[in-house]
Amino acid sequence: MTAAIALAGRGRGRTAPNPNVGCIIVRDGIVIGRGWTQPGGRPHAEAHAMAEAGDIAGATLHVTLEPCAHASPRGPACAETIAAAKPARVAIAVQDPDPRTNGQGIARLRAAGIAVTTGVEEAAARASMAGFLTRQAKGRPHVTLKLAVSLDGRIALPDGSSRWITGPAARAHAHLERARHEMILVGRGTLEADRPRLDVRLPGLEARSPRRAVFGHGAAPEGWTALRDLSDLATLDGVDHLFVEGGAGTAAAFLEADLVDRLLLYTAPIVVGAGQSAIGDIGLADLAHAHDRWRLTDTRTLGSDRLAIYERV
Template identity: 60%
Template structure:
């Protein structure tokens, strides 16, 4: 299932409006089919993996990150029907689909075909689907907030100069994160001062440049969508993954609204002193309120800079 979840990332974000799903079919200890959701949402991961497996799918085990769909579509057959026809002995599902057109029905259709179905509640599969699940369950995209700062927490000199806080390796990593996002957002001040392109400038990934979004009350520039309040991210159509790059006011407003699911910090080994702080007021009433909000996820060295990511601890995690 972990391998299927990694495969799913290859479909993100080009699979929208569908979720990026991964599927691996294994027979006698050998992978005979692999697939991930194609550009535009079709074919689905299961259909691609089954086509590669061919007759070897019969009696095999299929690992799929999301419950196979059970609803009819003009764009292709239901994956639960395709699997039922292929006759694997077992289907292992990482996450139940919250879509009411499938929820539980996909697994039941497989059981009715005599196929063993195991739902394992995979953390890896859930993480690979966090944008889809956030949109389906909370009505908004999954939000990643990126901050690039000095050791003393500054994102720019006092005069606003910010190019460049971090080095080339860190900036390339940011572009790879942009390529995994449906939309990228900055505040009005950042747009006016820095005139950012907000695209992906990695060779071979230029077509993954995200939709540009501006948090502002001004007139939207050409090709840029404007929202006036962080809560309006719910209105960003089929956006599943939103990447917020700042500046300080925009970052603070998303944190104050508790709309940040993942925090990604790039820290450069420099001191600025009297510079511009990374954040403004995020609405904390006491120091105690700052604790218990973030869980460490990963860290890595990018040249001389350090990248660290944290996950927002939800109330259900603390129960």
């Protein structure tokens, strides 16, 4: 299942509104099929893995999300296809919250005499499909806020100069994160001051540049999406992962509204002194309310910089 979760990561940012799922099929201790949800949401991970494996009778299928139980004009229900193929066992990490499936896929497999185990590596699988699960539970994308700051919490000099706070290794990692999101957003001030490209500039991943959005009043540039209010998050079609990258005011707006699910904090070993703060006022009146809201999940060194990754508690 751990390997299936890793495969699921290959589809992140490219499968919405379908979930990014991973699947591995094993028989007699040998992997005979591997699959992950393909760009645009089809083929599903199970279909991809089964096409590689061929005959799966008697095998064990490991899948990160319950196989779908609803037929679609784009393809048959995976639960039906698996049931007909007669594997001995299906191991599932997460039950699908989509009301069109939600337990019905598991029931269909068991009705076909297939042993089903659920909850295998569930926490890791949930993290890998955070976008889809957030959309299902909250009706909005999973939001990652990226901040690149100096040791004293500055993102720019007093005149707004910010190239570059962090070094090339940290910037490359941020581009990899861009490639894992369907949409990237900056504030109106950042757009007008920096005219950012917001693309992915890593060799081989240029085609995975996310759609671009600007937050704030006014028109969006051609090809961009305008979000004038945070309630517009619910209207973003085909966006399960939103990467918020620019502007102290925009960062503050998302934090104050409690809409940040994941925080990437890149810290450079420099001291700026007077300069622009990373985050504007979030309306905090009592320090007690600031504690126990974030959980550190990862740290790593990127060149001379340090990355800390936090998730909301």
